Amino acid sequence: xxxxxxxxxxxxxxxxxxxxxxxxxxxxxxxxxxxxxxxxxxxxxxxxxxxxxxxxxxxxxxxxxxxxxxxxxxxxxxxxxxxxxxxxxxxxxxxxxxxxxxxxxxxxxxxxxxxxxxxxxxxxxxxxxxxxxxxxxxxxxxxxxxxxxxxxxxxxxxxxxxxxxxxxxxxxxxxxxxxxxxxxxxxxxxxxxxxxxxxxxxxxxxxxxxxxxxxxxxxxxxxxxxxxxxxxxxxxxxx
Numbered sequence: 001x002x003x004x005x006x007x008x009x010x011x012x013x014x015x016x017x018x019x020x021x022x023x024x025x026x027x028x029x030x031x032x033x034x035x036x037x038x039x040x041x042x043x044x045x046x047x048x049x050x051x052x053x054x055x056x057x058x059x060x061x062x063x064x065x066x067x068x069x070x071x072x073x074x075x076x077x078x079x080x081x082x083x084x085x086x087x088x089x090x091x092x093x094x095x096x097x098x099x100x101x102x103x104x105x106x107x108x109x110x111x112x113x114x115x116x117x118x119x120x121x122x123x124x125x126x127x128x129x130x131x132x133x134x135x136x137x138x139x140x141x142x143x144x145x146x147x148x149x150x151x152x153x154x155x156x157x158x159x160x161x162x163x164x165x166x167x168x169x170x171x172x173x174x175x176x177x178x179x180x181x182x183x184x185x186x187x188x189x190x191x192x193x194x195x196x197x198x199x200x201x202x203x204x205x206x207x208x209x210x211x212x213x214x215x216x217x218x219x220x221x222x223x224x225x226x227x228x229x230x231x232x233x234x235x236x237x238x239x
Contacts, residue, residue: 003210004070005034005203006060006086007182008053008077010042013152014183018076018203021185025204030211033070035060043148045118050081057082061089072210074100076182076203078116079124087226093213094220097202098125101178102134104205108198109175111139115165116180117151119143125180140172151183162187166195176200 005022007015019034026032037056041049057075064070072093075083080096087094105112112134114125122141129138142165146158162184166177177199179187184201191199213219220226 001029001072001211001214002031002033002070003072003074003207003214004060004064005032005074005076005207006057007034007036008040008056008060008075008081009044009049009148010036010038010040011149011152012036014148017152018182018185021201021203022074022207025207026211032207034076035064044077044079044081045121045148047124050079050124053077053079054082054085057086058089061086065090071214074203074206074210076206078180078182078202079121080128084226087220088229091219091222093210093218095206095210095213097182097206098128098180099132100206100209101200101202102129102132102138103209105176105178105198105200106134106137108200111137111174112176112178112200113140113142113166113169113172113174114138114178114180115142115144115162115169117144117146117148117183119145121180139174140169142169148181148183151181159187159190163191163194166191166199170195170197178202 005018015034015036022032040052040056044053075096078098080098083096122143125141144161179201182203185203188199188201
């Protein structure tokens with residue numbers, strides 16, 4: 001089985017970190033390939049960045065499809081950019097890390113809190129909480145103020161800030177913490193020991209779900225909304 005992780009920013013260091021986190025979950029019989037674009041923002045921290053990220057996701061999937069494709073795809077950015085478009089392009093599972101992390105958190109406990117990077121991204125996080133039907137379960141959303149690229153080398157000061165907000169979420173009655181950035185993927189075990197509740201990394205959650213769906217033979221429905229886009233379908237029919 002082959003799972004491709006799509007990191008829509010251009011940071012090679014973050015892409016490598018994401019791959020390590022994914023391989024810890026995937027198991028020895030799953031090949032993990034992590035890719036990122038050559039051009040575009042080096043961090044996804046605004047709506048403009050997210051627009052570029054969505055296009056990067058599409059381009060990376062189309063490139064992979066030309067090489068034979070994968071058994072599933074994971075979008076390794078907490079805004080889940082390009083998720084719907086990606087699902088239109090393929091019939092295999094496509095899993096966003098925010099969606100996956102929230103669902104795993106809702107299974108792990110009755111409530112969860114999200115701890116993410118910049119406060120300007122909290123609006124998008126709230127939108128996703130609503131979209132994924134998690135408004136009742138999500139009891140807190142907090143931004144650390146730490147830029148995404150600063151997570152490539154998490155200093156003790158940065159870690160303490162993240163841990164502080166995780167503790168605040170527990171105080172707000174969160175049974176589980178969701179980390180709102182793929183760049184935090186290496187902090188789960190340490191934070192879990194620190195705050196005393198499960199801490200969920202979206203990369204691991206998404207890979208676990210993607211592998212499970214692929215093994216079950218459950219892909220992306222092509223009945224209606226996620227059918228191949230009409231122009232693509234017309235081109236495919238003409239070949």
